[in-house]
Amino acid sequence: MKELVTYLVSGIALGSSFALIGSGFVVVHRVTRVVNFAQGSIAVVGGMLSATLLGGRLPHGVAEPAAVAICGVVGLTVGFLALGRRGTPPLISLIVTLGVSMLISAAIIWLWGQDPVSPPGLDGSATLLGATVERQRLLVVGATVLAFAALALFFSRSYVGKALTASASNPFAARMVGIDVRRMGLLAFALAGMLGGLAGVLVAPTNAVSFYSDLPLALSGFAAAVFGGLVSPLRTLVGGLGLGIAGQLTAGYLNGSYQTEVALLLMLVIMIARSSTFVHEEAK
Amino acid sequence: MLHIDDLVVRYGSAVAIDGLSLHVEAGEMVALVGPNGAGKSTLINTVTGLLSPASGSVRCEGRVAQVPEGRQMFADMTVEDNLLLGGWSIRNRDLSEVFDLLPDLAGMRRRKAGRLSGGQQQMVAVGRALMARPDLLAIDELSLGLAPLVVAELAGHLRVLNRERGTAVLLVEQEVGLAFDVCARACVLEAGRVVASGPSASVAKSDAVRRAYFGDLGQEEAGQATMTEAVT
Amino acid sequence: MIRRIPPKAYLTALAGAAALVAPLVMNDLTFLMRMVLAAIVVTGLSLLMGYAGQASLGHGAFVAAGALTVALGTTRMGLPPLAVLLAAPFVAGAFALVVGPPLLRLRGHYLAFGTLALLLIVQTAMSAFDALGGAFGISGIPPFGVGNSIFVGQLPYVYLALGCLGLVLVLTHRIVHSRFGRGVRAFAGSETAAGSAGVPVMRSKVAIFAISGMYAGLAGALSAFFTPYVSSDSFPAVESFTYVIMAVVGGLGTVWGGVAGAVLVSTLLQVLNTVSSQPGLPPTTGPIMQYATYGALLVLALLFMPRGVVPTLDGAFDRLAARRRAGEPA
Numbered sequence: 001m002k003e004l005v006t007y008l009v010s011g012i013a014l015g016s017s018f019a020l021i022g023s024g025f026v027v028v029h030r031v032t033r034v035v036n037f038a039q040g041s042i043a044v045v046g047g048m049l050s051a052t053l054l055g056g057r058l059p060h061g062v063a064e065p066a067a068v069a070i071c072g073v074v075g076l077t078v079g080f081l082a083l084g085r086r087g088t089p090p091l092i093s094l095i096v097t098l099g100v101s102m103l104i105s106a107a108i109i110w111l112w113g114q115d116p117v118s119p120p121g122l123d124g125s126a127t128l129l130g131a132t133v134e135r136q137r138l139l140v141v142g143a144t145v146l147a148f149a150a151l152a153l154f155f156s157r158s159y160v161g162k163a164l165t166a167s168a169s170n171p172f173a174a175r176m177v178g179i180d181v182r183r184m185g186l187l188a189f190a191l192a193g194m195l196g197g198l199a200g201v202l203v204a205p206t207n208a209v210s211f212y213s214d215l216p217l218a219l220s221g222f223a224a225a226v227f228g229g230l231v232s233p234l235r236t237l238v239g240g241l242g243l244g245i246a247g248q249l250t251a252g253y254l255n256g257s258y259q260t261e262v263a264l265l266l267m268l269v270i271m272i273a274r275s276s277t278f279v280h281e282e283a284k
Numbered sequence: 285m286l287h288i289d290d291l292v293v294r295y296g297s298a299v300a301i302d303g304l305s306l307h308v309e310a311g312e313m314v315a316l317v318g319p320n321g322a323g324k325s326t327l328i329n330t331v332t333g334l335l336s337p338a339s340g341s342v343r344c345e346g347r348v349a350q351v352p353e354g355r356q357m358f359a360d361m362t363v364e365d366n367l368l369l370g371g372w373s374i375r376n377r378d379l380s381e382v383f384d385l386l387p388d389l390a391g392m393r394r395r396k397a398g399r400l401s402g403g404q405q406q407m408v409a410v411g412r413a414l415m416a417r418p419d420l421l422a423i424d425e426l427s428l429g430l431a432p433l434v435v436a437e438l439a440g441h442l443r444v445l446n447r448e449r450g451t452a453v454l455l456v457e458q459e460v461g462l463a464f465d466v467c468a469r470a471c472v473l474e475a476g477r478v479v480a481s482g483p484s485a486s487v488a489k490s491d492a493v494r495r496a497y498f499g500d501l502g503q504e505e506a507g508q509a510t511m512t513e514a515v516t
Numbered sequence: 517m518i519r520r521i522p523p524k525a526y527l528t529a530l531a532g533a534a535a536l537v538a539p540l541v542m543n544d545l546t547f548l549m550r551m552v553l554a555a556i557v558v559t560g561l562s563l564l565m566g567y568a569g570q571a572s573l574g575h576g577a578f579v580a581a582g583a584l585t586v587a588l589g590t591t592r593m594g595l596p597p598l599a600v601l602l603a604a605p606f607v608a609g610a611f612a613l614v615v616g617p618p619l620l621r622l623r624g625h626y627l628a629f630g631t632l633a634l635l636l637i638v639q640t641a642m643s644a645f646d647a648l649g650g651a652f653g654i655s656g657i658p659p660f661g662v663g664n665s666i667f668v669g670q671l672p673y674v675y676l677a678l679g680c681l682g683l684v685l686v687l688t689h690r691i692v693h694s695r696f697g698r699g700v701r702a703f704a705g706s707e708t709a710a711g712s713a714g715v716p717v718m719r720s721k722v723a724i725f726a727i728s729g730m731y732a733g734l735a736g737a738l739s740a741f742f743t744p745y746v747s748s749d750s751f752p753a754v755e756s757f758t759y760v761i762m763a764v765v766g767g768l769g770t771v772w773g774g775v776a777g778a779v780l781v782s783t784l785l786q787v788l789n790t791v792s793s794q795p796g797l798p799p800t801t802g803p804i805m806q807y808a809t810y811g812a813l814l815v816l817a818l819l820f821m822p823r824g825v826v827p828t829l830d831g832a833f834d835r836l837a838a839r840r841r842a843g844e845p846a
Contacts, residue, residue, distance in 0.1 A: 099814025106807035173356035178373030264633040
């Protein structure tokens with residue numbers, strides 16, 4: 001029982017970061033139809049930045065938001081390149097973001113080297129249902145809940161959020177009422193950068209990140225987003241948590257090295273099972 | 285208030301609007317009729333800035349808003365959100381004016397636009413356009429796919445709008461009778477040009493309209509007829 | 517009258533001559549071999565991406581299938597080298613045929629991520645199961661040979677690979693100019709249109725996927741003989757990305773795009789490699805340069821030469837030829 005609680009909490013914490021990265025995929029894809037491959041690299045940058053800023057004597061609570069904000073700028077830059085030319089087909093944009101993620105990898109090695117980095121997080125642990133749980137993991141879960149609530153409010157209540165939703169729902173009509181759809185796409189990239197950065201900031205204290213972590217993070221996030229058909233942030237949250245828990249249970253009870261593959265297999269199964277709906281959604 | 289001079293619009297190498305000139309005065313209601321592919325929708329989309337001219341000019345003194353063909357709802361958003369976004373260009377978030385003119389909309393404000401009937405959607409589309417407080421309302425196919433009673437109601441709203449606010453209307457319409465009934469002036473478009481223009485009553489009797497809607501002339505003959513008319 | 521030889525035939529002949537001479541004059545045959553193998557894979561990938569409008573970010577999975585065929589066939593089953601070399605493309609092609617239908621139901625991004633996931637799963641399977649090499653990989657692959665003549669040194673492998681590349685190019689040329697090729701190109705443009713014109717879209721997609729898988733398997737088999745060691749680390753994801761970069765740089769949907777992309781990108785990387793291994797530079801220079809080059813190449817190529825090198829040059833060449841013809845007295 002104790003074991004199970006530990007696995008569940010760490011699974012939910014890990015799944016939260018998948019969900020944050022995945023929601024970044026969703027936010028961008030909804031508005032631009034582009035899948036932003038650099039989403040994982042941005043999460044790595046977030047983790048690295050918070051380590052550097054904390055090392056530069058910025059206090060907790062300042063360094064982390066600063067890192068997230070800078071990741072927003074990185075996301076915006078990715079958007080500028082990916083949407084660079086008008087009429088670039090989404091598949092080509094995907095390959096551009098693949099290129100950008102490699103550029104980010106180069107920058108990460110240049111700035112931080114090749115070794116994994118882990119910033120200090122919340123110290124100590126708490127007791128939950130008899131199991132000892134690191135407080136940092138609880139922080140991850142809490143921050144993710146807050147981030148998703150903020151995201152939901154932003155999309156449903158704010159004027160700009162509604163304009164983003166409108167651009168996703170009907171780009172022609174959005175243009176007609178005077179919404180600059182391209183600018184909305186860039187905004188989506190910036191937002192996705194912040195979400196990815198937040199994921200990196202939260203996950204790095206318990207799971208050190210290196211330039212090499214970008215691919216697993218991107219794939220896990222994409223897998224979570226696939227649960228939401230690449231359009232629903234809420235279902236992405238559910239998908240991320242499910243993948244995180246499934247991964248940790250596999251790691252705990254079967255074999256630690258297979259958790260990523262379990263996530264990937266689940267993703268493939270869901271993608272293929274739902275492929276007819278995807279075709280339908282793309283046709284819209 | 286709307287000045288279109290020698291307008292040419294192309295899709296790639298195909299010419300959709302071919303040297304068209306048209307002027308609309310403030311508060312005027314003008315019907316645009318003509319066969320499929322005459323360039324009516326292209327003209328509307330160029331007036332509202334969605335398409336750019338290859339040459340010639342489109343000048344409008346005041347704001348233009350569009351009621352597009354197919355209504356183009358933000359389907360998964362509420363009626364209220366659809367209306368609010370209509371005011372995006374001038375950041376107008378006050379719904380009361382539109383609800384005064386189209387009171388039915390107030391009752392469905394929380395419903396998803398995609399779930400509404402065609403007539404209701406068309407009313408949302410008109411309301412959404414009005415949120416931009418336009419001086420000219422460009423409507424592409426008001427009646428398409430709607431029941432006659434619904435169309436009559438919508439037309440009534442347009443007349444009120446025009447009378448009370450002085451909003452000019454450019455109405456593209458397949459239903460010629462409706463178009464001539466609502467608008468005092470009418471233009472007939474054919475192959476990207478205006479081939480007849482004037483008071484609706486006299487245009488209704490002209491050869492151009494008969495040719496466009498009632499005569500089933502072959503390509504060659506139609507071409508000849510246009511030539512003749514251009515000469516005379 | 518002398519029949520005019522089309523100018524592009526000269527270029528083809530020139531490329532062939534260069535290929536025959538290069539192994540004799542170059543001293544880094546490992547580099548040349550890797551380049552030729554990449555060209556084989558990328559020709560198939562270019563076919564898939566250009567003609568079928570599908571992207572694969574995990575083509576290494578099929579290279580791995582070919583390499584495993586050779587490694588397991590020679591070391592575990594004692595099969596003759598020629599037999600496994602011939603079998604490898606078919607094993608990889610069959611693998612593509614099995615995974616193709618479900619994966620190809622996905623389109624665009626989903627296929628890209630699906631193939632990448634496939635590669636990672638293949639990697640894990642290779643390191644997890646001893647039958648596929650396990651943690652230590654498979655070593656002791658015998659040299660290639662037919663009967664009593666056995667390859668000695670690197671040179672014969674390079675020529676064998678070049679021969680295979682030639683074969684692949686001829687085959688690709690025939691596919692592209694066949695009825696089938698035209699049909700496949702049609703559905704890259706519009707699936708609905710091709711479907712209604714009677715092109716069996718799904719079957720053609722799977723077929724082209726299998727062909728590109730076969731090319732990759734062939735390259736994998738050659739590399740297994742050349743190295744001669746196969747493990748789960750032999751096919752990193754970044755190599756599969758490199759194939760995509762080469763395909764994009766060279767130009768999708770051309771017979772020669774794969775070769776051009778492989779030559780250009782490999783050469784550029786080799787130059788940078790030499791530069792970054794100069795004494796005095798920090799050890800991270802290499803990976804930084806590599807990633808930066810990959811990234812910059814992709815972004816710049818797609819933004820400024822979206823059709824790739826070969827179609828762009830081809831267009832310029834045609835314009836030049838047309839101008840010269842126009843200048844000649846009639």
